[in-house]
Amino acid sequence: xxxxxxxxxxxxxxxxxxxxxxxxxxxxxxxxxxxxxxxxxxxxxxxxxxxxxxxxxxxxxxxxxxxxxxxxxxxxxxxxxxxxxxxxxxxxxxxxxxxxxxxxxxxxxxxxxxxxxxxxxxxxxxxxxxxxxxxxxxxxxxxxxxxxxxxxxxxxxxxxxxxxxxxxxxxxxxxxxxxxxxxxxxxxxxxxxxxxxxxxxxxxxxxxxxxxxxxxxxxxxxxxxxxxxxxxxxxxxxxxxxxxxxxxxxxxxxxxxxxxxxxxxxxxxxxxxxxxxxxxxxxxxxxxxxxxxxxxxxxxxxxxxxxxxxxxxxxxxxxxxxxxxxxxxxxxxxxxxxxxxxxxxxxxxxxxxxxxxxxxxxxxxxxxxxxxxxxxxxxxxxxxxxxxxxxxxxxxxxxxxxxxxxxxxxxxxxxxxxxxxxxxxxxxxxxxxxxxxxxxxxxxxxxxxxxxxxxxxxxxxxxxxxxxxxxxxxxxxxxxxxxxxxxxxxxxxxxxxxxxxxxxxxxxxxxxxxxxxxxxxxxxxxxxxxx
Amino acid sequence: xxxxxxxxxxxxxxxxxxxxxxxxxxxxxxxxxxxxxxxxxxxxxxxxxxxxxxxxxxxxxxxxxxxxxxxxxxxxxxxxxxxxxxxxxxxxxxxxxxxxxxxxxxxxxxxxxxxxxxxxxxxxxxxxxxxxxxxxxxxxxxxxxxxxxxxxxxxxxxxxxxxxxxxxxxxxxxxxxxxxxxxxxxxxxxxxxxxxxxxxxxxxxxxxxxxxxxxxxxxxxxxxxxxxxxxxxxxxxxxxxxxxxxxxxxxxxxxxxxxxxxxxxxxxxxxxxxxxxxxxxxxxxxxxxxxxxxxxxxxxxxxxxxxxx
Numbered sequence: 018x019x020x021x022x023x024x025x026x027x028x029x030x031x032x033x034x035x036x037x038x039x040x041x042x043x044x045x046x047x048x049x050x051x052x053x054x055x056x057x058x059x060x061x062x063x064x065x066x067x068x069x070x071x072x073x074x075x076x077x078x079x080x081x082x083x084x085x086x087x088x089x090x091x092x093x094x095x096x097x098x099x100x101x102x103x104x105x106x107x108x109x110x111x112x113x114x115x116x117x118x119x120x121x122x123x124x125x126x127x128x129x130x131x132x133x134x135x136x137x138x139x140x141x142x143x144x145x146x147x148x149x150x151x152x153x154x155x156x157x158x159x160x161x162x163x164x165x166x167x168x169x170x171x172x173x174x175x176x177x178x179x180x181x182x183x184x185x186x187x188x189x190x191x192x193x194x195x196x197x198x199x200x201x202x203x204x205x206x207x208x209x210x211x212x213x214x215x216x217x218x219x220x221x222x223x224x225x226x227x228x229x230x231x232x233x234x235x236x237x238x239x240x241x242x243x244x245x246x247x248x249x250x251x252x253x254x255x256x257x258x259x260x261x262x263x264x265x266x267x268x269x270x271x272x273x274x275x276x277x278x279x280x281x282x283x284x285x286x287x288x289x290x291x292x293x294x295x296x297x298x299x300x301x302x303x304x305x306x307x308x309x310x311x312x313x314x315x316x317x318x319x320x321x322x323x324x325x326x327x328x329x330x331x332x333x334x335x336x337x338x339x340x341x342x343x344x345x346x347x348x349x350x351x352x353x354x355x356x357x358x359x360x361x362x363x364x365x366x367x368x369x370x371x372x373x374x375x376x377x378x379x380x381x382x383x384x385x386x387x388x389x390x391x392x393x394x395x396x397x398x399x400x401x402x403x404x405x406x407x408x409x410x411x412x413x414x415x416x417x418x419x420x421x422x423x424x425x426x427x428x429x430x431x432x433x434x435x436x437x438x439x440x441x442x443x444x445x446x447x448x449x450x451x452x453x454x455x456x457x458x459x460x461x462x463x464x465x466x467x468x469x470x471x472x473x474x475x476x477x478x479x480x481x482x483x484x485x486x487x488x489x490x491x492x493x494x495x496x497x498x499x500x501x502x503x504x505x506x507x508x509x510x511x512x513x514x515x516x517x518x519x520x521x522x523x524x525x526x527x528x529x530x531x532x533x534x535x536x537x538x539x540x541x542x543x544x545x546x547x548x
Numbered sequence: 549x550x551x552x553x554x555x556x557x558x559x560x561x562x563x564x565x566x567x568x569x570x571x572x573x574x575x576x577x578x579x580x581x582x583x584x585x586x587x588x589x590x591x592x593x594x595x596x597x598x599x600x601x602x603x604x605x606x607x608x609x610x611x612x613x614x615x616x617x618x619x620x621x622x623x624x625x626x627x628x629x630x631x632x633x634x635x636x637x638x639x640x641x642x643x644x645x646x647x648x649x650x651x652x653x654x655x656x657x658x659x660x661x662x663x664x665x666x667x668x669x670x671x672x673x674x675x676x677x678x679x680x681x682x683x684x685x686x687x688x689x690x691x692x693x694x695x696x697x698x699x700x701x702x703x704x705x706x707x708x709x710x711x712x713x714x715x716x717x718x719x720x721x722x723x724x725x726x727x728x729x730x731x732x733x734x735x736x737x738x739x740x741x742x743x744x745x746x747x748x749x750x751x752x753x754x755x756x757x758x759x760x761x762x763x764x765x766x767x768x769x770x771x772x773x774x775x776x777x778x779x780x781x782x783x784x785x786x787x788x789x790x791x792x793x794x795x796x797x798x799x800x801x802x803x804x805x806x807x808x809x810x811x812x813x814x815x816x817x818x819x820x821x822x823x824x825x826x827x828x829x830x831x832x833x834x835x836x837x838x839x840x841x842x843x844x845x846x847x848x849x850x851x852x853x854x855x856x857x
Contacts (some may be wrong), residue, residue: 071758099762113758118751123773123849133759168849184759432567 019046020191020224026084028069039065041248047224052233054227057245058467063228067194072101083292107137110185114197116177120169126180127165133188156183175206192224203330203494208538211238230467233275234540245266274472290488291456292318294350298341311337315336324489334512335492337532339458343375344368373403380461382441386433391445393429399451422447439470458490475502496539500524508532554563561835567830570613575822582817623824624847629814634824637809645805648724649790655729660736666745686734691793695727695800724801727795732786736779746777773847780844784837791829
């Protein structure tokens with residue numbers, strides 16, 4: 018029997034810039050104990066659709082134009098605010114995307130966890146607290162009784178997401194809306210959370226609406242899938258039908274965008290552009306805590322024109338390694354040789370002439386661009402700083418950079434906020450290649466992007482590597498992406514290298530348990546044929 | 549936490565020492581002296597007076613003598629009020645200034661946060677524009693203008709409240725307190741509005757709503773704490789401003805507080821009195837800054853956590 022049936026739901030936004038049809042007539046139903054996945058890029062309307070059912074979309078500017086949402090014999094869209102409040106958090110709960118921001122930093126975990134119990138069932142604080150301890154244990158938090166008294170910031174991202182899941186489950190809802198619940202997490206943590214969700218769902222017979230931009234994430238857990246684009250479901254069907262026989266062009270594009278192919282092997286010259294021998298980076302902690310060995314005795318060599326993938330979970334020291342190689346950090350031990358030059362102990366001034374040859378691309382294109390600097394100034398700055406072009410040739414050089422990274426010349430005077438995430442990353446890449454560097458460290462350059470955008474940026478990087486004869490250290494937690502791009506892979510854990518090898522060796526015949534665990538954590542391997 | 553408080557107290561010592569030293573030499577560098585204004589003083593009398601107050605000693609000896617007295621908690625005798633010590637005079641004026649400051653702070657915090665929070669709940673509407681316009685006026689209007697304006701309206705035109713004084717006629721404390729508190733109420737209103745607006749856009753408020761909490765609980769339980777941290781951090785500097793602001797208000801309304809002594813002392817080059825009140829106020833300001841930091845830490849668990857280490 019269907020727990021929740023939505024028909025012809027339309028949510029429009031009446032904004033100053035005109036009408037936005039965020040959700041434009043979608044119908045679906047969620048069964049007991051089943052997972053209904055809604056897949057789409059950011060802005061496709063998937064979150065708006067779900068939030069509007071619970072009255073959580075700000076109105077105005079939002080307005081529900083038509084539709085019915087039947088849950089427990091009532092049409093949610095016809096309920097008053099106070100009636101809806103009795104459904105929220107009790108009949109239907111939501112798990113939000115980013116566990117770092119969805120918990121109130123000023124309240125203890127326990128207080129937040131028992132809030133819905135006190136509210137919906139009027140439980141005494143003592144009873145609710147006990148129930149909270151139970152549910153924390155159920156989602157796999159150790160020492161639950163003690164952890165109830167912890168603050169959110171004392172938990173890691175994965176642990177916080179467990180708390181958020183506990184918070185959604187504590188009232189024993191019929192339906193859970195999971196809005197990209199694993200997007201902000203590492204791949205191994207993601208696998209744990211997905212497994213946990215599935216177990217809890219089966220045990221409690223809950224209906225789940227699972228929202229994601231990534232088809233591979235839902236490949237293992239969804240029963241039915243809807244693919245959403247521009248406010249409508251372009252395709253709906255069972256999981257197997259969607260994966261084995263996609264009908265709509267957009268679904269095919271999404272499936273194709275999952276980076277699952279392996280890079281064809283290329284021959285490289287046997288000279289090393291950069292090599293790091295036994296480097297260590299230490300961070301001094303607070304007094305009495307000793308030093309944190311973020312990078313511990315790591316050696317790596319990158320050949321001319323090679324892309325080396327560096328893989329690991331967050332906290333494994335992979336970003337620190339990248340920064341240390343660029344000498345953005347000081348080394349505790351070890352030696353770095355760039356272009357036959359020992360740069361291990363170069364001062365800032367000595368590094369400066371080398372900087373134009375070594376550049377970095379950062380993860381978050383929203384944060385790494387100065388919001389008050391236009392594209393023109395962003396790209397012109399390194400050119401002027403390193404005196405690469407004469408002033409009179411500056412315009413043409415900026416334009417040719419924009420062409421290289423696929424930005425239209427008309428947008429030269431625009432500011433970062435006027436661009437989408439993918440376009441911003443293009444700007445960031447343009448800035449990095451402006452100085453015609455020999456070596457680039459790309460630190461999770463596509464992690465913040467939608468899948469289809471991801472594949473475009475990866476292709477752009479590949480093209481640039483060939484066109485400009487670049488050498489690259491590519492850092493990522495996403496094995497699929499690394500496999501697509503890299504020639505060789507290094508796996509890092511707790512500041513140390515655990516495995517090294519050519520891409521096909523690592524993926525087909527991993528030697529270390531940790532590497533296998535990383536590979537096993539890739540969602541949807543079987544259906545997508547990865548690994 | 550105690551370590552943090554201890555550390556901050558130690559930090560305060562060089563600050564206060566610097567205040568003492570700079571003030572000590574600055575007042576002496578000002579033209580004129582405590583006895584130069586008196587007309588009919590002969591050279592001998594002046595010399596006798598200066599000897600009595602140790603002004604005939606070289607400056608560094610005066611300085612050392614003053615420091616020795618200070619360590620004993622003695623601000624020395626007043627030059628201008630013969631036979632009375634600075635300590636006596638400070639403690640005579642302090643209760644009045646403290647009372648005035650307390651009322652003003654109360655008005656500032658209550659009116660300021662309330663109007664800031666109300667404004668933040670419906671940004672860019674009348675509910676926002678009206679209190680924020682008042683806040684803008686409050687910030688722009690100096691108290692020596694606001695005070696007489698209030699007197700003109702409420703005392704002279706309407707006749708509701710007394711024109712001046714403190715504690716002699718019922719209601720005479722109202723206008724001075726409002727005059728002093730208005731500007732800080734305005735600052736706090738703007739701070740709390742900005743703080744609340746920032747918190748209101750946070751994801752965890754959406755979480756709270758998704759739990760089914762009614763809006764007032766979302767605001768009170770989940771938003772206020774984070775939203776008002778900037779206000780608490782502002783209380784320290786606000787207290788300093790209130791003290792120096794009270795001197796103006798005390799003069800406008802003829803309130804017999806510390807400020808009166810302070811201003812007179814400056815005119816009369818009453819060295820010990822200027823020094824005494826300055827050092828006393830500096831200590832209070834340092835103390836209140838510490839208090840407001842501790843309060844902010846109490847509200848913000850993450851800060852507290854750092855202190856514990």
